[in-house]
Amino acid sequence: MCPPLANAQSDPFIGQLMLTAANFCPTNWVPARGQVLSIAANSTLFSLLGTTYGGDGVATFNLPDLQGRVPLQVGQGPGLSYINQGERSGIESVILLSSNLPTHYHTISIPATTNAATHSAPAANRVLAQSQNAGVYADASGTNTSVGAGITGFTGSNQAVPIRNPYLGMLWCIATNGIYPPR
Structure with a gap:
């Protein structure tokens, strides 16, 4: 008996992150490497990210930079420090x-x-x-x-x-086109 097939989301939410073992991001996805993007060319994505990850908020904004970083849930777990959206910390x-x-x-x-x-x-x-x-x-x-x-x-x-904990390098991608996420 074959296991059921897994299907990836065909239309991702804009701003959604995906981890891939490939060395490239699929169409409508770009690597999450802190790139500076034009607000005029990416107004929908900017409406979700703002300047949380950098940029001037007038003409540009930055994507999250996950190079050499581990993403963590925002907020505060029991006995832990509060983590803000876009906060970067840590050393190797x-x-x-x-x-x-x-x-x-x-x-x-x-x-x-x-x-x-x-x-x-x-x-x-x-x-x-x-x-x-x-x-x-x-x-x-x-x-x-x-x-x-x-x-x-x-x-x-x-x-x-x-x-640094043991690690495996993979590619984080962020969706630039797709479905605007509902609240």
């Missing part, structure tokens, strides 16, 4: 800063021996011990002594992190 990648990372720590190991210390205070550029075979420094007076500052070292390369 971000560079994370330390403020974007969760609180964490790095461990450090400072090997020491059981030998006795030979100095009453650490020498310049020394941390805890005089040499690899020297004992850990201990202040004879019992007061606190700074043993020097240090860092564990830098890592990373400040490369941008891609945030």
